Amino acid sequence: QVQLQQWGAGLLKPSETLSLTCAVYGGSFSGYYWSWIRQPPGKGLEWIGEINHSGSTNYNPSLKSRVTISVDTSKNQFSLKLSSVTAADTAVYYCARGRVAATPDYYYYYMDVWGKGTTVTVSS
């Protein structure tokens, strides 16, 4: 059974860089999209970006200028860096595995495995 274990600093000061890592255990790294999602207190889910095993990335346009997602296939890990954080970046950050499939008429995309989440607080 695939599990995602995530870690990183939980308390940052404004202007610092958020850094989180997610390790994939018990399954293949290739053939999937590996995403970061965040959830500010009391609010909904926001997709940050994704990477595949070959290192191809997609980012949320609203965060693209500050986000870098990288992969280390030798360790089955992927990482998130978010620069110049402010209080608005305070959130629970999740990593997740995404899959794309297709039928003759439709595509479908889903995230079937999630990490437990890391609470990140930005405060001076």
Place this chain on the structure above:
Amino acid sequence: SSELTQDPAVSVALGQTVRITCQGDSLRSYYASWYQQKPGQAPVLVIYGKNNRPSGIPDRFSGSSSGNTASLTITGAQAEDEADYYCNSRDSSGNRYVVFGGGTKLTVL
């Protein structure tokens, strides 16, 4: 457009049927996936594809789609179904982004 729109809150009487909807242009090309999130927990996938349930998800959860609207139906809602529900797909214009709906808070009365 890459937005998915959900009603903020829905309520259902215990044992009754409830439908949670999600609207967006991307749903004309993508089936929505649906996630259940309880307080303090990570989201859990409950429906994906045309109407597929991951292992362990009760069969009272089902999904459907028509045009730009996807629906999650809970037939015979239980107290433990009270949670936030989010829909999700990829953006159909270029397929480079992932989008979530704003979430629906389900209250079981």
